[in-house]
Amino acid sequence: MESKKNIDVDKLLSSRDESTKKASTRSLDISFNELMDMYKDGELNITPDYQRLFRWSEGARSxxxxxxLIEMPIPPIYVVEDEDxxxxxxxxxxxxxxxxxxxxELDAKHLDPSVEKGQFLELRECDIVEKLNGLTFNDLPTSLKIILKRSYVRVEVVKKESDGMLRYHMFKRLNSGGEPLTAQxxxxxxxRMLSPKFMDFIANMAEEKNYRECITNISEKQEKSGFGQELVLRFFALKNDRESFKHDVxxxxxxxxxxxxxxxxxxxxEKEEETFKKTFLILKKSLGKKSFGRFGVRDIGSNFSVYxxxxxxxxxxxxxxxxxxEKEQHIEKIKETLEKIKRDSKFQSATTGGGKNSPGPLGQRIEIVSKGLSGLQL
Structure with a gap:
């Protein structure tokens, strides 16, 4: 059945061809031992943010x-080539x-238990060659050590001539599946593949002391997955570009x-940092760690609501x-007004239940706060 859509085939093919020209790749077969040597010599780099995403259990590593060792096929590894x-x-x-x-050779202090260079993986949970369990690399016979050293993997190289945005999109798509990573x-x-400056700024703001006190009630799991930084990003995105929010946050x-x-x-x-710090200084002084908690029966609960x-x-x-x-009466008025807003039935309706993570309810709850505060006599 032919499509009824009007498609400019020439433009479609031209766009595809233009994108293809931006990609310059080659395939290499490299042993894991060679890759390790490249890593030790600084010829193969893993950024700290990417390294922190390593989370396989010791059983999965084993x-x-x-x-x-049993020469099963493994998926390729992808690298990008820099100017050097x-x-x-x-x-x-x-x-x-x-x-x-x-x-x-692994340095992964973020793991629990942490791993430092000089610590060797003790194999465990191997279910095909069970006699491997309990052994380290140094315990293996020479023949098995050689098999591991000479194990080859296909390495797909995105060459330095490739378009920067193409490399960025490739990384994003490759890492959107597989291990369950959070969006942040x-x-x-x-x-950071586009430019590190903005994400470094987000990370720095996420450590600001007044901000940290205001989000004290996020969970440990959320903290480890970068939720604190995502909230900073959310702050600036909603403040500066809310009209672009259409569907998926x-x-x-x-x-x-x-x-x-x-x-x-x-x-x-400079201006955005000043705005961020002033916002959370005010919130820290007024509601502190209860800034984003829901109102319970008598008081604001020690919880955290992203809404x-x-x-x-x-x-x-x-x-x-x-x-x-610095004016106590200003802070007191902000505190009283925000507490009143949190008790408001319309605000509670816009911040609880399903279906609230969309432009309509978002605009409603922001409007309630804006109107409630705009009438203050300061």
Missing amino acids: RFIESL RKYQLIDGLQRFSSYLHLRG EIRNCTI TDFLTEYAEKASNGKAPFDY HFEAICTGLQTILDRIKP
Whole structure:
């Protein structure tokens, strides 16, 4: 059946051909031992943000090593070539890091238990060659050591001549599947391929002391997965580009980070830092760690609601210039007003239940905060 859509075939093919020209790649077969030597010599790099995404269990690492020993096929590894012709790993972190741990070359202090260079993987949970369990690389007979050293993997190289945006999109797509990474973990790696400045700024703001106190009630799991940084990104995206939020908040945040990083969205770093710090100084002084908690039976609970975060942070911008944090009466009025808003039935309706993560309810809850604050006599 022929499509009824009107398609300009020439433009479609031309666009495809133009994109293809931007990609310059080659395939190499390299042993894991060679890759390790390249890594030790600084010719193969893993960025710190990407390395922190290594999270295979010791059992998973061991079963990968077992796969190499019995010569099972393994997926390729992807790298990008920089101007100095060094390689940066963009896919294959779990496998390559497992080999580094086997050889005592892994530095992964973020793991629990942590791993440092000089610590060798003790194989466990191998279910095909069970006699491997309990052994380290140094315990293996010479023949098996050689098999591991000479185990080859296909390495797909995105050459330095390739378009920068193409390399960015390749990393993003390769790392959107496989290990269950959060959107912010992927952003921390991918956006830096466009420019590191914006994401470094987000990371720095996420450590600001007043901000940290206001988000004290996020969970440990959320903290480890980069949620604190994602909230900072959400703050600036909603403040500066809310009209671009149409459907999915994850895509909205990623697209804003892209625009801020590549210059398509103006971003005055000095001014934005001042705004961010003033916002959270006011919130720290007024509600502190209860800034984004829901109102319970008698008081604000010790919980965290992202809907409260969005509404209060964005709504507060309406009168930010009028607030003087050093004046106690200003802080007291902000505190009383925000507590009143949290008790408001319309606000509670816009911040609880399903279906609230869309432009309509978002606009409603921000509007409630904005109106509630704009009438203050300061």
